[in-house]
Amino acid sequence: MCGIVGYIGQKQAINILTRGLKHLEYRGYDSVGVAVLDNGKVTSYKTKGKVDMLIDQVNKENIYGTIGIGHTRWATHGVPSDKNAHPHSDNAERFFVVHNGIIENYVELKNMLKEKGHVFTSETDTEVVPHLIDDFFDKDLETTILNIIKKIKGSYAMAIVDKTNPDKIIVVRKDSPLIIGLGKEENYVASDIPALLEYTKNMYILEDGEIAVITQSDVKVLDINGKAIDKEVFTANWDAEQIGKNGYEDYMIKEIFEQPQAIRQTLGSYLKGDEVSLPFIISKEELDKIDSITIIACGTASYAGRVGEYLLEKLTRIPVKVEVGSEYRYKDPIIDDKKLIIILSQSGETADTIAGMREAIKRGAKVIGVTNVKGSTVSRELEYVIHTLAGPEVSVASTKAFTTQLLSLYLIGLYIGKERDQIDAEKYKQSIDTLRILPEKISGILNNKKAVEEVASKLSKYENMFYIGRNSDFPICLEGSHKLKEISYIHAEAYEAGELKHGALALVTEDVPVICLSTIEHVFDKMVSNITEVQARKAIIINIRHENIPSIDNVDSEIIIPAIDDLFTPILAIIPLQLLAYYTAKFRGCDIDQPRNLAKSVTVE
Template structure:
């Protein structure tokens, strides 16, 4: 993995390929490259630097052609090295770019070696290139089709061939790939955003599909070789959302976009008569007895937060499962279970696999919460709620997280009303709180100068603890994740009540301890935990609601938040931790939007 752009045009495709790679940089990568068919042979340029350096190298090499493939790679098989960078060639005749992991590459590699193929990289991708070459008999489509029959694992590939200069073949299995249609051209890409300047109409390939692009014309075949029709969908431009503008980084921009993103996500729910989940309500939601949420990383922390909302507002049992673990356990089906996969991209490999596993076990009620309406997860689910976060470019999720929380709160509220757990009067109060959330978020963002002062103290540290209780324990986890993701400071989140069960041994005057302190029923318990840190000389940084009576003192810094915001309080507190991580990372000089070793859309297991 991580990003693919390819296509056939009537002019020089190189600028389009480079523009697509720039748009895919948000996914994270450690090498990149471009190959085109030029003067009867594939030519390529690869680099371990950023796309802007690739652009300079491409100009110096005078790369020019109307058919080409390009890639940003995040290393899986093989270290970041020029030989491992894509595009990968086979005997200077076939060029391949590939996202995913081929699980049986070792046995395939041995077989190909016996046929005389020499391997110049450590990648599993080179197996694909040589296999296609070995099957090629004048028809690239047939060669790719025969190759996919023996591949085991996940892949999205784009292939060009020396002997067919106006043709590109794409194939997908478990990794996203779309076809983009231009006026006189056609493209392949990992997502529609990569082709924002080239195409407005798209075909979303299904698992097993192979796309054959010849002279800008497209046909799709299924795994059995039969031509199939796929819907063509128009996608609106999001250029304004994707422009950096006056902000220093996309992450900073996206943090400040959260009031608007939350307003868009929940803004259409104006009254008790509104059904935010469309055809999933009311009949289906009335009978729900259990909610099973599936997610990875930040999306899992959204599920952990929402677990409390489902229990309190809806009166149903709720479980938050890590997708990569859930699919390898024996699942016990229970009556009235709603399965809720949560993902920013809707292509997260582990969550998509967990959803399919749940369905294979007989779970038919599925509702995806996702930011991408045409994603695989949305198409796999019976129902979907599309958040309105807009493009999220920074690898570390911010507005995707808060809009997921808004969606999950709405779902808990809707189920609670349908089950008679929440009265109409109570629902009105909650809806008013949700409607006022964007203004409350803006008030937290106004505390940025105070948070920047904390960052000045913290950026030289190498470890940190984050503490929270109840609904705010997952916010401590998310705060620690954000800090470690972009500043590379080792940080861990804990339930504050667990301090004495191990983490307290780490507390010294060199250990910063971050605390999220809402004015809720657990406040007195939390204050006792804070005193445990004080007694060991720990340095406390407390995000405290108004009227909690936390005051700054030696060893304790306090930022006063707005008044307690009820069950939606976690959404406010996480904004402060996002800002803190961002400013610490800036002071440490890290690549905030593209942190090392991480990818935005994790499409392999």
């Protein structure tokens, strides 16, 4: 993986390819390349590093051609290098391929091709594809690709061009997203919507097993057997302007400050008057059958799920557990029609989460999806879907997707709790009123960012930190430490505050700052005891509390957030931790939006 672009039309392809690759930088990558066709000639440039390095290269040349493909690579097979960057070609440099995904049987295919005399120049799994095309070529690229994909095991989104037939791009998809942008006498290819918004909002979203033959004036979509498919046009609901930084220094800080609006927009869609109005109806009879809830997610979304475990059990009185997507389907989970599964995925394309989702569907569970991307796999494959209206999230480190996922879990909890008669009318009304004031409360925290920035300037010189909290503060600590690790490269660990003395306290010294969350009133006294234990080891203490909770003596710094009901505190408590991670990384001179080794949308296992 990571990003694919393609163009065929009347304009110079190189300009569209490089702009599209720039729009896909947020996905995270380590190398980049393009191939442009012109009158039987292919000009290909590949380099380890950033898109700007490629642009510097191609600007030194006059590259002509109105058809081309490009790629940003996040290394899976082979180190980041020029030779491992995409596109890859066969030995005759006739067929060029860009690929997202993993070809699981590439060693077997590679050995077979080597025995036939094919010579490989990279360490990648992808390089077997152009060699397969060359080896099995039957004088028709379309039928050849239909034949070779039956030999490939794994996941892929691929775009393929043939320099001797420079009038088409062929694309194919299995388990990795691929989109075709529709223009007038020109068409586009991309792995994600933002790469296309500058040119078109009308798109075909390929399903698994579909192949498309794209020319300047036409797009023909086929199934895996070569039968034509009548595709429905998808119209994107994002604007190109939303992809820009709008005056902010980094996408992450922009997206942190967009959270009040993201929450306001999501609430506007799912609150009607004083009622939660989800875009689907599940009957009371169906809800009364549910004996447990499982949340499946990865990374930041899994920490939203961990908060959801607390709030959903409180609101619905149904047992809740959280499963990491990459492990879930390999443990032979107990799933039946009495289980409610909630899928959390910002992109709606997270491979491990989708695998768990499909397993749950297959076994008869009721499944609700929460995603930020309309038209994504989660959005298309589920009957019950909540779309968070956060707008495009560009920074690899997720912020507004996290808070809108939390908001969606509150809405689901209130909906189920009311239908199951677990919430009285007064508590339900109070909860709705609290949701409505969240944007204002978050804005208040953001307006106090200077206090967080001052703390971050002190913390930026340390290499290890602990985060501690109790109750629903603990999963917020998990997410806060996750953010710090992602973008500042500081080693950070989160612990339930009461668990420190069961081992981790051995690592607490005066050189290890401890971030303490003290925002849950009914466990505050216990939290004071845990902070005192840490103080006895002379650690630097940063305490985050809300305004109605007393100050704790002798802490080094305090960050204060607005008071709110304990149930809703997590959605406020994460904001200063997002800011703390951002400013700490900023003081350390880190690449905020594209942290090393990470990708935005993880579409491989």
